[in-house]
Amino acid sequence: MSIGPANVSERAQQPPVLAISTVIFALRPDPGHGAPTLWLPLVRRTRQPFKDLWALPGGPLSAAESLQDAAARTLQETTGLQPSYHEQLYAFGGLDRSPAQRVVSIAYWALVRPDEAALARETENVGWFRADGLERLAFDHNQIVDYALWRLRNKVEYGSIAYDLLGPKFTLAQVREVYEAVLGRKLDPANFRRHLRATPDIEETDEYLQGGRHRPPRLYRYTGAAAQRNNGPLSQSG
Amino acid sequence: MSIGPANVSERAQQPPVLAISTVIFALRPDPGHGAPTLWLPLVRRTRQPFKDLWALPGGPLSAAESLQDAAARTLQETTGLQPSYHEQLYAFGGLDRSPAQRVVSIAYWALVRPDEAALARETENVGWFRADGLERLAFDHNQIVDYALWRLRNKVEYGSIAYDLLGPKFTLAQVREVYEAVLGRKLDPANFRRHLRATPDIEETDEYLQGGRHRPPRLYRYTGAAAQRNNGPLSQSG
Numbered sequence: 001m002s003i004g005p006a007n008v009s010e011r012a013q014q015p016p017v018l019a020i021s022t023v024i025f026a027l028r029p030d031p032g033h034g035a036p037t038l039w040l041p042l043v044r045r046t047r048q049p050f051k052d053l054w055a056l057p058g059g060p061l062s063a064a065e066s067l068q069d070a071a072a073r074t075l076q077e078t079t080g081l082q083p084s085y086h087e088q089l090y091a092f093g094g095l096d097r098s099p100a101q102r103v104v105s106i107a108y109w110a111l112v113r114p115d116e117a118a119l120a121r122e123t124e125n126v127g128w129f130r131a132d133g134l135e136r137l138a139f140d141h142n143q144i145v146d147y148a149l150w151r152l153r154n155k156v157e158y159g160s161i162a163y164d165l166l167g168p169k170f171t172l173a174q175v176r177e178v179y180e181a182v183l184g185r186k187l188d189p190a191n192f193r194r195h196l197r198a199t200p201d202i203e204e205t206d207e208y209l210q211g212g213r214h215r216p217p218r219l220y221r222y223t224g225a226a227a228q229r230n231n232g233p234l235s236q237s238g
Numbered sequence: 239m240s241i242g243p244a245n246v247s248e249r250a251q252q253p254p255v256l257a258i259s260t261v262i263f264a265l266r267p268d269p270g271h272g273a274p275t276l277w278l279p280l281v282r283r284t285r286q287p288f289k290d291l292w293a294l295p296g297g298p299l300s301a302a303e304s305l306q307d308a309a310a311r312t313l314q315e316t317t318g319l320q321p322s323y324h325e326q327l328y329a330f331g332g333l334d335r336s337p338a339q340r341v342v343s344i345a346y347w348a349l350v351r352p353d354e355a356a357l358a359r360e361t362e363n364v365g366w367f368r369a370d371g372l373e374r375l376a377f378d379h380n381q382i383v384d385y386a387l388w389r390l391r392n393k394v395e396y397g398s399i400a401y402d403l404l405g406p407k408f409t410l411a412q413v414r415e416v417y418e419a420v421l422g423r424k425l426d427p428a429n430f431r432r433h434l435r436a437t438p439d440i441e442e443t444d445e446y447l448q449g450g451r452h453r454p455p456r457l458y459r460y461t462g463a464a465a466q467r468n469n470g471p472l473s474q475s476g
Binding site for chain 1: 255302328332344
C-alpha cells in the first residue's frame, strides 16, 4: 500500500498509537500422522485495514490497563484460556506496519497446555492454525509469529520451557515430542532419554501412562523453579 | 506520590504516551583499584517530575521515527557515541511509573567499547556512574537498569557479547576482566584461559600488547558472527 504526501504529513502530526498483540502456542495432534505439532489461534479481521485476513489476538491499549493485563485479557477474550507461560516478546514499531495510522504493537507470547487447548473456543472468527506454513496475515503479524517461534526454539534449547506445553505429569517420550514439534526435526529417542534422565529438574512418579499397553511408560513430573524459566527480575511484575 | 480521584479519571481518558529510554554500558577503570568496571551515562532532569534526579537518556517517540532510530538518536545526543551492540530490552508500562500522565517506555540497551567510551561527553547535566550502587533515579529507571544488568549477565554467560565491550584486539586477560566486571566476581585465570582457548570464535593474531613488559601478552581477535549475538530474525530490522 502506498501512502500519499498528504497522508504522510497527517501521520507525522499524530502521536503513535499503542496496541497489544499476543502469540499463543499450544500443541495439537497433526490431523494426518497424529504427532503433536505447534498451533496458534488467530482472529479474522471484520473491518479495514486487512479486512478478512487473519490476525493475532489483540487491540489498542487502554489508559487504565497494564501491558500484562491487556495481554492477558486479549488471550482470555479470544480463547477463554489461562496460559501456563506468558511473557513479553518484543515491541514492533516500524513506520509502515499499519496503513492508516502509526501503531506500535507490544507483542506478548504465551504457552497453553494441551488439556487446556482442547477446551479452546473455535468460532467463525476465531480459528486455530498450524504455526508453520501460515498464509499471509494482517499487518506484520507473520513477522511477529516468526520471531515468537525463534524465541520459543531458543528457550526450548537453553531452558526448561518445554514443560509449559505439557500437563503436570508426562512420559519422557512426550517431552521428546515437544522438542520435535518446536524444533521441527526428529530426535534420537535413546540419546534424548539419557540426556533427560541426567537433568535434575524432573523426577519419577509412581504412576504410569493409562491406556492398556503391555508395558505402559512411567510418568514424570517437573520440579524445577518456574522463576528460572522466566524473565529474571521482571518475573513478578508487569 | 499519591494521585487524587480527579487526576485518575483524567488519566483514564488520555491515551498512553510512548517514550524511549536507553541503558548504555561501557567498561571504565575503577578509580580505586583500576580494574575495569561497568559504567553508564545518565542525564540530570531539569524539570518536573523528578526534577534534579538523574535519569536514563531518552524522550518521547515522535510519529515519524522508528523505535530503533529514536533509541540511536538519544544515545548519540547524550554521549556522541556509536554503540557496538544495540538491542531492544523491554517495554515498561506500569500504570504509576510517571505521575502526571501514563507513559509506556520502550527501553533499549547498548554496549560501547572502552576506546569509544573514553571520548564520551561529560557535562553538567550528563554524567557517567557505576552501574552497581546507583542512587535513586527518576521514574522506574533503577528497575530498568537492574533488568538491563540481568540481561547483560545472561548474555555474557550464554553468548559472546563480551567482545562488544572490548576493542577489536584484546588479550585473554582482558576478556576475563569483562566477565569479572559483568558478573561481579573473580574468575580463576588458568581455568578461564583454558575455556577461552577452546572456543572456536577467537583467534590469535601476530601482535602483542604494547607497554614494555618483559613478556607482553598476545592479542586475539573475535571471529564469530555478529548475528549470532543478536536478535535472530530481527537482527536486521527495527
